[in-house]
Amino acid sequence: MGIFIFGHKNPDTDSVASAIALSHLKQQLNHDTTACVLGNLNKETSFILDFFQVEPPKLLMDVKTQVMDLHHDTVLGIPPTTSILHAYKLMEAQRLETLAIVDDENKFLGIVSMKDIAMGLIKGNFEELKTSFENIVSDLKGIILTGGGSEVEGKLSVIAYYYKSVEGALSENDIIIVGDRYDIIECAVDSKVKLIILTGGMKIPKKYIQMATDNNVTILSTPFDTYYTSKIINQCNYISTIMRTKNIIKFNHHDYLDDVKEAMGNTHFRNYPVVDDYNTFIGFINRKHIMNPGKKKVILVDHNEYAQSVEGLKEAEIMEIIDHHKLGDIATSIPISFRNSPVGSTCTIIYQMYRENALQIPYSIAGLLLSGIISDTLYFKSPTTTKVDQDAVADLNKIVKLNLDTYAMDVFKAGTSLEGQSIEEIFYKDFKEFSLEGNRVGLSQVFTLDIEDVFNRKDEFILFIDKVSNNSNHDLTLLIITDILKEGSYLLFRCRNQHIISAAFHIEPYQGVFVQGIVSRKKQVVPQLLEGINSLK
Known part of the structure; x- marks a missing residue:
């Protein structure tokens, strides 16, 4: 997620300029940073950003811990056309308790747990099969003897009777499991059943294959015996036949940790799916993830007091503070880099950091730094002004080459206009x-x-x-x-x-x-x- 860099609430030019400039400096040092603001830009700052053609920073509302900050379990979802047996083997191999069912665009559809699969084996519909031909071939390690197709849906039967007992009882909607019972096979072909599953890897005379071809009947041979085949055939069904779509508690990745804790405290599920704003599946979280949550990383500029900073700061990890104000009340649990100098502007300190790191200052960044110093020192009229500030502006102006008197007055005119403001x-x-x-x-x-x-x-x-x-x-x-x-x-x-x-x-x-x-x-x-x-x- 990177590091957020921001100034105080009600941002002024110094806080905004120093956040943008420091973020650029950190990026040159291979850090992933984002410059932010905690409120709307004032007229002065907007004028300066427009003057130097710099995009406004990202508006940051808070840094509270969110679901996106948790170290969630990254698990790939499976399509609803996956077989139950394949899903079970996947869960067993990866030691998963829950799987997400997603569509072709990874949109969340539902979930399946080991308990759902177990209950399906106990209470499932053992008389119907709805799956793809591909699933049956894969799960039964089948060999196609004749026919084929894409989807298979019909009534299941294991035929162990004398052929006369089933004669006239079979139809085009039937799927039968049978051994090398040629009389049954012939009867089934004549009845034009949907699918014949031949168990035991048996070979049958070519005449029956020809009959099946003529009658558009599919025959599949599996090496498994009749008992095992009949036991797992229902697990060839689509996983969508047992997936749960109702009463699922899922979290958006923007949800706050406090809300997640409350929801988990009122329910007893093991895993909770996480989605984005477009219902795209991201992963699962559970109680172990909220025990040691990740924190947003932040760098503060131009302030060091909780009252002046972003909401939820105590939940974040403060990496660094750069300021020119009195010491405030912010505390950290570990040592951090804290730079506080008695100069007229935080931008002066950022300028010094560029020079210390021997980094070239681009035109736009030089313009922002110069503007931040002019603004915060009231163009050197403020008693906070130091020679360090004046020297910094002189050096930065070698890059931007402005008439400082004219530019400063334009900045103050833009910033001090109260027209139209409540x-x-x-x-x-x-x-x-x-x-x-x-x-x-x-x-x-x-x-x-x-x-x-x-x-x-x-x-x-x-x-x-x-x-x-x-x-x-x-x-x-x-x-x-x-x-x-x-x-x-x-x-x-x-x-x-x-x-x-x-x-x-x-x-x-x-x-x-x-x-x-x-x-x-x-x-x-x-x-x-x-x-x-x-x-x-």
């Missing part, structure tokens, strides 16, 4: 939750060049912030509206203790207050909130 969309486009000294804090940040549009809807934003705060039981819910040109931010908030706002930013805590120089949530807002909270203790 209050909820604007609030959640870059929203993160934190636990600060025991306080539940929700921080949303919006970068825009159109501050007027926000303040025209100021009251609506405040009502929405109140709703989020109540629903999430936040101690503080804060919307940071950052004006890139003025290099500061306006604040809208709901806070149980407004002294936190004044203590953190040294301002009077009223709705829409402007805080000069505050542009970074990570480097300024979070640390200052922590300082403000601690100062009030």
Whole structure:
């Protein structure tokens, strides 16, 4: 399945660009990786991907363990025209308890177990035969003396009577088993029966073969005696005559492990078939498979906290984390590669990894990395900016050759336009939750060049912030509206203790207050909130 690489929820340009670039780097190092996102792309990121003609990453909803992650038993299905005897021998040879019956396109039709075969031997219809001529020849190791055909369906009889006893009782629908009883054979040929099975490998006079040919009667010779032939003839029937099609519990390969466990807990079958969305048979799972399930492999970029990551992360195997934020709460059971650097963008770290591995950076990847750094550092205006970020952009621009001032403004214009977006969309486009000294804090940040549009809807934003705060039981819910040109931010908030706002930013805590120089949530807002909270203790 490979390794999924993704950033945080509500993806921004840095998280998306770093996921794509890291996936490309890993692929150059012969790793099977897929770049993913955990939500819809914002306008800025979409603009950048279009600019460099890069396909958007795969949308990943969760990394919960699914049936596809289990180490299922890979067993080939058999067609419904397979004989029961052949199916039994296959199960015995491969020590199988259950077989799947599939059509020509491997679509699931039903199942057969050893118990089904055993019950067929006890309760089966011993008077009828419905199978292919090929099955009879194969299972009885037969030799065709005359005739043939494709399908055989009729009434079975083992003839041990004097020929006068059956004279007039045979018809074209009969299939008879007989030894070297020429009188019976002649009577059967005259009656134009469907099939004569001659036991004991006996040879019969040519005249009877000629009679059978003239009457379009098929004669098959088997080396087995009459007793054995009569005992296994019913096992030449199609497997479809005993397969189960009802009350079968099967799983789709997308089904979650929790649902599988519940279904298995309420039933007592040994094996459960697995199919895909098109009912194509994949294999079987049973209780042993869910005892030690496989896990999805993931690499996290631009975050290292459960609250910011994908649903089901605790069920996945984290292979690596690359980030530039503070340490979060993610824990692993084994050592992993964890790279955390105090730079302005995760893309800067990915750029360094390309150089460390002496890998050439393609035009599109260079463009994404450069864009991620410009976006996350606000084109070097953010206090998170380092010389390492600036040097990385300078080096990457040798590949893409852009007018950086013009390009950066185009990026911000595309990303900060709020036209047509609802209050909820604007609030959640870059929203993160934190636990600060025991306080539940929700921080949303919006970068825009159109501050007027926000303040025209100021009251609506405040009502929405109140709703989020109540629903999430936040101690503080804060919307940071950052004006890139003025290099500061306006604040809208709901806070149980407004002294936190004044203590953190040294301002009077009223709705829409402007805080000069505050542009970074990570480097300024979070640390200052922590300082403000601690100062009030």
